[in-house]
Amino acid sequence: MNGSFTERKYIIIGIFLLVGIIFVFRLFYLQVLDTTYMLSAENNVLRKVTMYPNRGLIYDRNHKLMVYDEAAYDLMVIPRQVDVMDTAEFCSLLNITDSTFRAKLRKAKKYSQYKPTTFVSQISKEEFGYIEEKLYKFPGFYVQSRSLRKYPYPVAAHLLGYIGEVNNLEMEADSYYTMGDYIGKSGLEKFYEPELRGKKGIEVVMVDVHNREQGSYRGGRYDTLSEPGKNLYMSLDADLQIYGEQLMVNKIGSIVAIDPSSGEILAFVSSPTYDPNLLVGRVRSENYLALSLDSLKPLLNRAIMGTYPPGSTFKIVNALVGLQEGVLGEYTSYYCYGPATTPIRCTHNHVSPLELQEAIEQSCNPYFWNVFRSIINNNKYQDSEQAFNAWRSKVTSIGFGQKFNTDIPFEVNGNIPTSDYYNQVYQKGHWNALTIRSLAIGQGEILVTPLQLANLAVVIANKGFYYPPHLVSAIGNENNLIEEFNTRKETSIDPKQFRVVREAMLEVFEGDHGTARWARLPGVQICGKTGTVQNPHGKDHSLFIAFAPKDDPKIAMSVIVENSGYGSTWAAPIASLMIEKYLNDTISRPLIEKRILEGNLIPGK
Amino acid sequence: MRERKSIYQNIDWITVLLYLVLVLIGWVNIYAAVYNENHSSILDMSQNYGKQLIWIGTSVFLAMVILLIDAKFFSTFANIFYLIIIFMLVAVLLFGKEIAGSKSWFQIGGFSLQPAEFAKFGTSLALARYLSKLDLNIQKLGTRITAAVIIIFPAALILLQHDTGSALVFSALILVLFREGLSGNLLLFGLFVALLFLLALLINKFMLIGLLAVNAALIFFLYKNIRKKWFWVAGVFLIASAYVFSVDYAFENVLEPHQKKRINVLLGKETDLRGAGYNVNQSKIAIGSGGFIGKGFLKGTQTKFDFVPEQSTDFIFCTIGEEWGFVGSFIVIVLFLALLSRLIIIAERQRSKFSRIYGYGVASIIFFHFAINIGMTIGLFPVIGIPLPFISYGGSSLWGFTILLFIFIKQDSVRLELL
Structure with missing residues (x-):
C-alpha cells in the first residue's frame, strides 16, 4: 500500500523546488536589482576622515610671525550612527542646552544622514581632553583635529582678515569645500585663500559596528595626503x-x-x-x-x-x-x-x-x-x-x-x-x-x-x-x-x-x-x-x-x-x-x- | 542477495560528495566571516574556523563509524536512541548551562553540546520505526496520535529550553506523514491555520472575523449541497473565530517580547533598525551589497566588522551572499536542492519501509533548516535561530546533521541486501 502514495514525492520535491526558486528570485532582487544595499554597506564601514592641512603662516617683512595655527578640535557627528544616549550628560559635557543639541542634530541630519557634520567646532585643547574621555558613550560622535588662527601681535586685523566656516554660496562656488570647512572671509585670508588653505587629504578608515576605527581601508590605497598651505611673506613692517x-x-x-x-x-x-x-x-x-x-x-x-x-x-x-x-x-x-x-x-x-x-x-x-x-x-x-x-x-x-x-x-x-x-x-x-x-x-x-x-x-x-x-x-x-x-x-x-x-x-x-x-x-x-x-x-x-x-x-x-x-x-x-x-x-x-x-x-x- | 565486496561499494557517492562540498563551503565561509589579520591561518585553533576543522574531522570519523556499523543496528535500537535523547533533553533542562537565554547546552570541558541537535535523528529513527510496522494503518486516529506524540514530545522538551527554533524543526516531519498517506487536506489545513495566524496578526481581529463571516455566508448561499450541512459551516466559522481570538491572545500574552518584535518587524508593523530589525536589516545589507559576483573572498566588510550578528553560525549565509554574490548564493541553493532531491530519490528506491521513512525524515529536517535559515537572512521569515545545515559553525549541529545523514546513507548502501 505504500506504492499508492509514491506520486506524493513529486509534491514534496515540488515544495523543495518552490522554496528554492523563491529564494533565487529574492536573492536576485536583493543582490542584482536593488542597489541601495551597496550604498548602505559602504557607509556602514567606511568613514572618510578629512585630514585638514595646516593653513599657511603669515610673516612680516622682518620674518616676524604674525599668524599661525594652533591645534583645536571639532566634534563631528554622523547622524545615522547616533544611537540612544544620555543627552543630558552629553549637553553638560559640551556646555550646551538641550534645545541647542536638538537643533544642531536636526541641522546635521538635514545636511546628510551619512556624511559627517561639525557638531561643535573649535574646541580648545583643554576641553578636548575632557570630552574625549567620555566620547565612547556617544555613538555617532567623534573628534576631528582642526586648527585655530592665532595672532601673536594683536594688530593689522583689517588687512589680515579672518577665516570662518564656509556658507552655502561658497560651497556652491567651489566644490573643494564641504560643510564645516574654513575659508578666508576677508583681508589676506580671503585674497590668498587658494594658497593658504593647502589641500585637504582624505583617509579612508574602516569602522566596526561600535564606530571604532579598525585601521586603514585597503592599505590606504584610497587615501589622499593633505598638503600644508603656503606661507605668505608680507611687506608689512x-x-x-x-x-x-x-x-x-x-x-x-x-x-x-x-x-x-x-x-x-x-x-x-x-x-x-x-x-x-x-x-x-x-x-x-x-x-x-x-x-x-x-x-x-x-x-x-x-x-x-x-x-x-x-x-x-x-x-x-x-x-x-x-x-x-x-x-x-x-x-x-x-x-x-x-x-x-x-x-x-x-x-x-x-x-x-x-x-x-x-x-x-x-x-x-x-x-x-x-x-x-x-x-x-x-x-x-x-x-x-x-x-x-x-x-x-x-x-x-x-x-x-x-x-x-x-x-x-x-x-x-x-x-x-x-x-x-x-x-x-x-x-x-x-x-x-x-x-x-x-x-x-x-x-x-x-x-x-x-x-x-x-x-x-x-x-x-x-x-x-x-x-x-x-x-x-x-x-x-x-x-x-x-x-x-x-x-x-x-x-x-x-x-x-x-x-x-x-x-x-x-x-x-x-x-x-x-x-x-x-x-x-x-x-x-x-x-x-x-x-x-x-x-x-x-x-x-x-x-x-x-x-x-x-x-x-x-x-x-x-x-x-x-x-x-x-x-x-x-x-x-x-x-x-x-x-x-x-x-x-x-x-x-x-x-x-x-x-x-x-x-x-x-x-x- | 548480492555479495558485498566492500563496505563502501554501494554507498551513494553523489550524496557524500554534496555533503563534503557543503561542509567545505561552510568552513571557508566561517574563515571569511571571522577572519582577522592577527589569526590569518585557517588552522588557528583559537578561532572558530580552526575549531570547525576539528568538528569536520570528527564528523568524518563519525560518518565512517556509522558506515562500519551494521545497518540493522539503527532500526533495531531506534527506540533506545529515542529514549536516550528524551533522557538527555530532560537532563539538560535540569543540569544544562544557559547560553543566550536558552537552557539547551551541556558544558563538557571547553566544549558545549546541544542535545536538541541529536534529538532530530533520534526522533526520525523512532518515527520510522513506528510507521514501518507492517500492520500499521495511518488512516487510524490512534496511529496519527502516536506519531504526533513521538514528534511533539521531544519538541515540547526543547520548547521548555526556550529554543523555539529547534522545536519548530520537528514540525517538518509532517511531510513524512504526508508521504506515508496522511491526508493532503491536513497540509492544506496547516496552511490555512498559518494563513489565518498571519492575518490575525496583520489586520484587526473583528474585521477578520467579519471577513470569515462573509466567506461562510457566500459558501452557504453558493453551494446548495453544503447548505444541508450548515452546522458544519457555522462550526468552522466559530472555530476559526475562536482561533483568531486565541492567536491574538497568544501573541500578546504567550509569546516572549523579542519573539513578538521579530514577527512584527517581519510583517512590517514595526520598523526598528536598531533593535529587532537590526539583524535582518544588516543581513540584507550584507547580502545585497554582494552584487552579482560578490566582493570576493575575504573582501566582505559587513560580516567581518560585526555588523551582522552571529555571522559564523545562524547568519553564515550573509558571508556567502556578500563575498560570492548572487552567483555564490545561487550555487549554494542549487547544492541544497540537489541534496534534497537526491535524498527523496534515494528514499523512494528503498525496499525497506523503515529506510524510506527515515530518508524522508532526513530530507524534511534538512529542508526545514534550509528554508527557515536562508529565509531569515533574506528577510522572508522572522528571525528564528537555527543553523544552516553543514555550513554553519558549530560542533553539535555538524555532528547532528552528519549522523542524521549518514545513518540514511548506511541504510541505502545495504538496500540491495534486503529481500
Whole structure:
C-alpha cells in the first residue's frame, strides 16, 4: 500500500523546488536589482576622515610671525550612527542646552544622514581632553583635529582678515569645500585663500559596528595626503604697524605707508581697529556681532573703503598736470585777494601775487583755481570737454579713480568724475572750468581712498612712477616674488615736472612758514602736504601726505584723521613720527609723541 | 542477495560528495566571516574556523563509524536512541548551562553540546520505526496520535529550553506523514491555520472575523449541497473565530517580547533598525551589497566588522551572499536542492519501509533548516535561530546533521541486501 502514495514525492520535491526558486528570485532582487544595499554597506564601514592641512603662516617683512595655527578640535557627528544616549550628560559635557543639541542634530541630519557634520567646532585643547574621555558613550560622535588662527601681535586685523566656516554660496562656488570647512572671509585670508588653505587629504578608515576605527581601508590605497598651505611673506613692517595703531588710538582714520621703490605696503592702519584674536574660534560670531554693532564701525577698513575728498593735497596733482600741459611754469604767478577772491576765496594769509612753490606751501586756493582754469581752457584742445578728458587721464594715471587690484580685497574705486557725468548733469557744452571749479582744490565730486593718496606720495617720491601697492611680496618662500606686483607703472607726468612740487613739499616742513614746521624731524628731509577736508557732520578731517628722505625716498604715506581740524595739527605729526620710527627706529620727540598718543578725537568721548 | 565486496561499494557517492562540498563551503565561509589579520591561518585553533576543522574531522570519523556499523543496528535500537535523547533533553533542562537565554547546552570541558541537535535523528529513527510496522494503518486516529506524540514530545522538551527554533524543526516531519498517506487536506489545513495566524496578526481581529463571516455566508448561499450541512459551516466559522481570538491572545500574552518584535518587524508593523530589525536589516545589507559576483573572498566588510550578528553560525549565509554574490548564493541553493532531491530519490528506491521513512525524515529536517535559515537572512521569515545545515559553525549541529545523514546513507548502501 505504500506504492499508492509514491506520486506524493513529486509534491514534496515540488515544495523543495518552490522554496528554492523563491529564494533565487529574492536573492536576485536583493543582490542584482536593488542597489541601495551597496550604498548602505559602504557607509556602514567606511568613514572618510578629512585630514585638514595646516593653513599657511603669515610673516612680516622682518620674518616676524604674525599668524599661525594652533591645534583645536571639532566634534563631528554622523547622524545615522547616533544611537540612544544620555543627552543630558552629553549637553553638560559640551556646555550646551538641550534645545541647542536638538537643533544642531536636526541641522546635521538635514545636511546628510551619512556624511559627517561639525557638531561643535573649535574646541580648545583643554576641553578636548575632557570630552574625549567620555566620547565612547556617544555613538555617532567623534573628534576631528582642526586648527585655530592665532595672532601673536594683536594688530593689522583689517588687512589680515579672518577665516570662518564656509556658507552655502561658497560651497556652491567651489566644490573643494564641504560643510564645516574654513575659508578666508576677508583681508589676506580671503585674497590668498587658494594658497593658504593647502589641500585637504582624505583617509579612508574602516569602522566596526561600535564606530571604532579598525585601521586603514585597503592599505590606504584610497587615501589622499593633505598638503600644508603656503606661507605668505608680507611687506608689512610689524613694528611700524604696531606703532601706527598706537598713534591712532582714540582717533578715527587711517595710515597707509608704502615703500616707494617697490609698492610694498609698510603699514596699513585703520582706526578704530580690533584684536584679530577676537574673531577666532567659538567666540567669533559673538564678537563679530558686537563689532558690527559698534557705532564707530571698527570692522570698516577705512584705508581702502573710506573715501574722502582729497582737499588741498590734490593741489599737487593739479600743479603737476598744469606743468605737464605747459600751462603752468615754475614762475607763473597769480594774485590772491584773500577771502575776497572769486570764484574761490583763500583762507590762508600770505603774500600776493605768488609763484607755484609758494602757492603749494601756502595752499593758496585762488592760485590753483587759476591753474585749473588754464588747464581746462587750454587752446591745445578743441573745447573744455577735451581738455577735461586730458586732465582726467593724467589724474587717473597717478592711480586715482580706480582700484589697484592687487591683494587687498574690498578696495573701492573712489571717484574722479568723467566728462560723461558732467554732460549728463549740465548737458554737453554747457559746462566749463568755472562749473567744475571745486576740482581745483580737491573738493566737489572727487573722492579718493587713503591708499590712493599714499600712492600719490609714492608717485611724487619716485618722480613719476609707482608699483601697485600690495601687502604680500612672496608666496611659499621668500624668494618666490609675485611678479605682477613688480610691474612699474608710469604716470603721464614727466620726471622733470616734479622738481618744484618736491621743493615746495620740503618747505612745508622746512620753510619758516611751512604748515608742518612743528612736525619737522631734524636730520631727515621730509616732504609733505597738508589737507583739510570740510566735513558737513562735524569738525573737518585732517589729511596729510608725505615721503622721506627727499633725495632717496624710503617711505611714502598718507595719514587721515577724521574730525581733527587742520591737517597740520594731527595728521602731519603722526606722519612725521611714523617716518622717524621707520627710518630711525627710535623716537626723539617724546613731547610730540605723548600729545599724539594721548589725543582723543573721537566725537562724544 | 548480492555479495558485498566492500563496505563502501554501494554507498551513494553523489550524496557524500554534496555533503563534503557543503561542509567545505561552510568552513571557508566561517574563515571569511571571522577572519582577522592577527589569526590569518585557517588552522588557528583559537578561532572558530580552526575549531570547525576539528568538528569536520570528527564528523568524518563519525560518518565512517556509522558506515562500519551494521545497518540493522539503527532500526533495531531506534527506540533506545529515542529514549536516550528524551533522557538527555530532560537532563539538560535540569543540569544544562544557559547560553543566550536558552537552557539547551551541556558544558563538557571547553566544549558545549546541544542535545536538541541529536534529538532530530533520534526522533526520525523512532518515527520510522513506528510507521514501518507492517500492520500499521495511518488512516487510524490512534496511529496519527502516536506519531504526533513521538514528534511533539521531544519538541515540547526543547520548547521548555526556550529554543523555539529547534522545536519548530520537528514540525517538518509532517511531510513524512504526508508521504506515508496522511491526508493532503491536513497540509492544506496547516496552511490555512498559518494563513489565518498571519492575518490575525496583520489586520484587526473583528474585521477578520467579519471577513470569515462573509466567506461562510457566500459558501452557504453558493453551494446548495453544503447548505444541508450548515452546522458544519457555522462550526468552522466559530472555530476559526475562536482561533483568531486565541492567536491574538497568544501573541500578546504567550509569546516572549523579542519573539513578538521579530514577527512584527517581519510583517512590517514595526520598523526598528536598531533593535529587532537590526539583524535582518544588516543581513540584507550584507547580502545585497554582494552584487552579482560578490566582493570576493575575504573582501566582505559587513560580516567581518560585526555588523551582522552571529555571522559564523545562524547568519553564515550573509558571508556567502556578500563575498560570492548572487552567483555564490545561487550555487549554494542549487547544492541544497540537489541534496534534497537526491535524498527523496534515494528514499523512494528503498525496499525497506523503515529506510524510506527515515530518508524522508532526513530530507524534511534538512529542508526545514534550509528554508527557515536562508529565509531569515533574506528577510522572508522572522528571525528564528537555527543553523544552516553543514555550513554553519558549530560542533553539535555538524555532528547532528552528519549522523542524521549518514545513518540514511548506511541504510541505502545495504538496500540491495534486503529481500
